[in-house]
Amino acid sequence: MTTSPGSRAARLRAFFGDRWPLAPNLAGAAALVVSLSFAAQAASGAGALVVGVRELFAFLLAAGTSLLMRGYDELKDVETDLRLAASGDETFRTRPIATGAIERGDLVLVKNLALVTFVVGAAGAAATSSFSVWTGLACAALFAAVWLSSRWFFWPRIQRDLLLAFLTHNPIGGVVGAALVAALARSVVEPPVLAALIVSSWFPIGAWEVSRKLRAPADETAYETYSKRLGVRGGAALLIGCITVSLAALVLLGLATGVHQAYLAVASASAGLLVLGALRYAWRPSTKSARLRPLAEVFALVATAGLPVALGIAHGVRLEALG
Numbered sequence: 001m002t003t004s005p006g007s008r009a010a011r012l013r014a015f016f017g018d019r020w021p022l023a024p025n026l027a028g029a030a031a032l033v034v035s036l037s038f039a040a041q042a043a044s045g046a047g048a049l050v051v052g053v054r055e056l057f058a059f060l061l062a063a064g065t066s067l068l069m070r071g072y073d074e075l076k077d078v079e080t081d082l083r084l085a086a087s088g089d090e091t092f093r094t095r096p097i098a099t100g101a102i103e104r105g106d107l108v109l110v111k112n113l114a115l116v117t118f119v120v121g122a123a124g125a126a127a128t129s130s131f132s133v134w135t136g137l138a139c140a141a142l143f144a145a146v147w148l149s150s151r152w153f154f155w156p157r158i159q160r161d162l163l164l165a166f167l168t169h170n171p172i173g174g175v176v177g178a179a180l181v182a183a184l185a186r187s188v189v190e191p192p193v194l195a196a197l198i199v200s201s202w203f204p205i206g207a208w209e210v211s212r213k214l215r216a217p218a219d220e221t222a223y224e225t226y227s228k229r230l231g232v233r234g235g236a237a238l239l240i241g242c243i244t245v246s247l248a249a250l251v252l253l254g255l256a257t258g259v260h261q262a263y264l265a266v267a268s269a270s271a272g273l274l275v276l277g278a279l280r281y282a283w284r285p286s287t288k289s290a291r292l293r294p295l296a297e298v299f300a301l302v303a304t305a306g307l308p309v310a311l312g313i314a315h316g317v318r319l320e321a322l323g
Contacts, residue, residue: 042257052320060121071111072150177201211296
């Protein structure tokens with residue numbers, strides 16, 4: 001069903017209501033920034049953890065990157081979304097671009113707004129960082145990766161192969177983590193901790209990405225899913241792999257930062273529930289067992305938002321003095 005497009009403001013509300021909900025995405029960006037900042041400080045032996053201007057610019061960088069990627073993805077998928085909606089796929093029939101609630105021009109505006117946010121965040125992050133050159137280089141690499149992803153890395157086959165898309169696009173999460181750590185670190189971070197910080201910001205999102213593209217064989221359509229590309233067991237194995245790597249990184253960070261063992265127990269439990277869900281799906285694939293996204297979101301919440309809370313309780317938090 002299509003609707004008549006309303007005003008630009010109404011169309012933007014439709015976009016942000018469906019394709020990039022403001023509250024969870026902004027909260028997620030803030031949680032990621034505070035998580036990486038607190039973990040880097042705690043691992044370096046800081047006393048009370050501090051929040052300052054660099055966290056604000058890192059937040060703009062993280063939010064701008066997320067929105068820019070969403071804008072680029074929506075623009076490059078317009079024709080595919082319309083085709084799948086026309087084929088009757090329920091996932092796509094209700095998307096705003098298919099119903100007429102938004103137009104291509106609105107997506108261009110969103111992309112431009114995201115680009116401005118990204119540039120302001122990157123410039124501010126480099127200016128306030130303790131490692132300005134590395135932060136600038138990391139932000140440049142991040143923008144290059146996001147821009148290349150919007151062009152399918154100039155390799156048309158990626159557009160038709162979900163596994164190739166995962167292998168080329170998902171590592172951008174690691175580049176995001178590296179750029180944010182460079183912007184937020186107040187002292188040199190040891191290599192194992194640096195690796196864990198990057199992985200902890202990357203693989204939980206990879207797990208979420210896989211979890212939302214698993215279906216029971218009877219529910220598969222023309223839309224390519226990981227279960228369609230790799231088979232039910234292959235898709236479940238990919239999800240379990242992402243969760244295992246994520247949990248290993250969280251445990252390493254927990255040991256390096258002195259976080260309370262209760263947090264590690266909660267993180268392990270949330271990861272375990274998702275692994276059990278994936279095993280159940282692999283054993284008996286069905287519409288119900290394929291619904292693993294909520295469990296992946298709980299794990300991502302524990303990994304991203306739970307860690308800074310646990311670190312704040314363990315070390316204390318204060319505002320950083322200006323100047």
